Amino acid sequence: MGIDALRIVAIGGGTGLSTILHGLKAYAPREAEITAIVTVTDDGGSSGRLRREFDVLPPGDIRNCMVALSEDEALLSKLFQYRFEEGRGLKGHSFGNLFLTALTNLTGDFAGAVRLSSEVLAIRGRIFPSTVEDVGLEAELENGEVVTGETRVSKSRSPIRRVRLVPSACKPLADTLDAIERADLITFGPGSLFTSVIPNVLVRGIPRAIRRSRAIKAGFMNLMGQPGETIGFAASDHVKAIHEHAGGKLLDVVVLNTAPIRQAQRRKYAAQEAQPVINDVAKLEAMGIEVVEAWLLAEGAKVRHDSDRAGSIAMDLARRGRLRRAMGVAG
Numbered sequence: 001m002g003i004d005a006l007r008i009v010a011i012g013g014g015t016g017l018s019t020i021l022h023g024l025k026a027y028a029p030r031e032a033e034i035t036a037i038v039t040v041t042d043d044g045g046s047s048g049r050l051r052r053e054f055d056v057l058p059p060g061d062i063r064n065c066m067v068a069l070s071e072d073e074a075l076l077s078k079l080f081q082y083r084f085e086e087g088r089g090l091k092g093h094s095f096g097n098l099f100l101t102a103l104t105n106l107t108g109d110f111a112g113a114v115r116l117s118s119e120v121l122a123i124r125g126r127i128f129p130s131t132v133e134d135v136g137l138e139a140e141l142e143n144g145e146v147v148t149g150e151t152r153v154s155k156s157r158s159p160i161r162r163v164r165l166v167p168s169a170c171k172p173l174a175d176t177l178d179a180i181e182r183a184d185l186i187t188f189g190p191g192s193l194f195t196s197v198i199p200n201v202l203v204r205g206i207p208r209a210i211r212r213s214r215a216i217k218a219g220f221m222n223l224m225g226q227p228g229e230t231i232g233f234a235a236s237d238h239v240k241a242i243h244e245h246a247g248g249k250l251l252d253v254v255v256l257n258t259a260p261i262r263q264a265q266r267r268k269y270a271a272q273e274a275q276p277v278i279n280d281v282a283k284l285e286a287m288g289i290e291v292v293e294a295w296l297l298a299e300g301a302k303v304r305h306d307s308d309r310a311g312s313i314a315m316d317l318a319r320r321g322r323l324r325r326a327m328g329v330a331g
Contacts, residue, residue, distance in 0.1 A: 005033045006318040009183040009215070011130075011200050013039035013061040016191025018068040019304065020220060023311025025069050025124050032315065034125030035179040036065045037206075039199040041137040041165070044151035046083075046093045050101045057110045057134065059100035061196075062127055066114075067096070069123035076121055111173060128179070130200040133170040137199060139163045154195050155228045163194050163245070165202045172203050180206070183215035184321035187314055188251065190220045190305055193238055194229050198245045207246040214328070216321035218253040220310060221279075223261065223296070223303050227272040234278035239289060253290045255313055256281070257305075259297035269303070292317075 005028075010020055021036055028034050040057045042048065047058035063080055070077040080096030096117075103113035111132050118127055137150045141158040153163065180186060189197050201207050210217060221238060225231045230238065235254060243249050256279045269275070281291050294313055298306040 005029060005031055006185070006315065006322055007033045007035075007179070007183045007215075008314060008318050009035045009037060009179050009186045010314075011037045011186065011188050011197065012191040013042075013196035013199070014191045015064065016189055016196060016220075016222070016305075017061070018064045019190065019307045020187060020310050020314060021065055021068040021125070023307035023309070024314055026308070026311065027315055028069070028124035032318065034069065035176075035183075036069070036125060036127045037130050037176055037179075037200055038062050038065055038127060039196055040129045040131060041135060041150045041195065041199050043136065043149050046097045048151065049093070050097055054101050054105065055134075056101050056104045057129060057132065059097045059104075060094070062114055062129065063094065063096035063100060065127050066118055066121050066123050069118075069125045069127070070121040074121070080121065126175075126179070128173050128176045130176070130206065131170040131172055131203045133167075135165045135167065135170050135199075137163055137195065138166050139194065150195050153228075154192065154226075157228070159231075160194050160229060163198055163202070165199060168202070168204075170203055172206050172209075177205060177209045180209040180213050180215075183213055184325060185314060185318035186210060186213065186215045186217045188217070188219040188242065190222050190310075192226055192229055193222070193233075193241060198242060201242065201246040201250070207248070207250065210246075210250055211248065214321075214325045216253060216317050216324065217251050218255060218292075218314070218317050219251045220255045220305070220314075221257065222277050223257050223305065224269055224276055225274045227274055230277075231273055232275075234280040234283070236280050236283040236287060238277070239284065239287065249288070251289060253292055253317060254284055255292045255294065255296070255310075257296040258293045259295040261297065261303060265301065265303050268301075 042058035047060035084090040139153040143158040
């Protein structure tokens with residue numbers, strides 16, 4: 001990596017984190033040193049099955065991040081994403097999930113298995129689970145119900161009041177805290193607010209490390225409300241939820257999309273009552289948040305972030321963060 005490479009820590013999970021990592025990959029390793037911190041509460045699909053059957057942490061989100069940071073055309077990255085469509089016991093599993101599970105069993109170390117797998121894929125960055133302890137997600141809903149398990153939380157019909165990790169006393173890796181301390185930029189999202197982003201700041205020690213860091217802390221706002229999690233949420237509601245769960249303010253900047261969501265795209269979400277996230281700029285600014293507005297909608301039928309534009313904005317913020325660190329300004 002370059003001697004003066006900007007240090008970027010990207011926090012999240014799911015496909016949202018993969019999007020921003022894909023956009024940053026073009027700048028690594030010469031211009032950017034990338035570290036991804038990934039939630040490990042997934043209990044559905046292939047990851048959930050492997051978690052239950054082999055007592056390993058869920059590999060799916062981490063696998064997606066590894067592929068996002070690998071060479072797109074490489075055969076190995078395609079192999080890691082290959083999903084078996086048939087076969088007793090194999091149907092539904094991806095090869096990458098099986099590989100990570102096998103390597104974890106061989107080494108007895110999930111974080112080590114992630115590191116070794118990353119070397120196999122020659123990824124342009126580092127990936128750390130937010131914790132290597134076996135944790136689950138639990139949500140308290142507005143109707144007073146308590147829901148256990150990420151899959152059930154994401155399908156909640158009543159609004160989510162608060163989420164927590166079970167057990168709550170989990171700790172991060174020392175490498176994670178070191179990356180946060182040294183960062184020029186720390187990003188949150190895009191991605192599922194309560195099941196991909198917030199679980200990372202529930203790990204003991206991570207919010208304190210983020211607040212102490214001199215990095216710029218930026219949230220990349222989702223484009224659409226998410227059924228079961230954030231229907232009706234404005235941008236400020238996302239920020240408020242992150243701060244409440246982290247025990248205080250974390251974000252300095254919020255990156256908002258200004259591209260209109262096309263009517264054809266809106267119709268696909270209408271059945272689930274999902275609408276574009278409201279950009280309530282005045283409220284964000286009243287919260288002491290700097291707002292960066294940009295055209296972030298990718299081409300295509302699906303509502304997705306343009307990874308190249310997101311990566312470019314992240315690099316601009318990281319350059320500002322480097323200057324802030326050089327001036328000794330606290331985060």
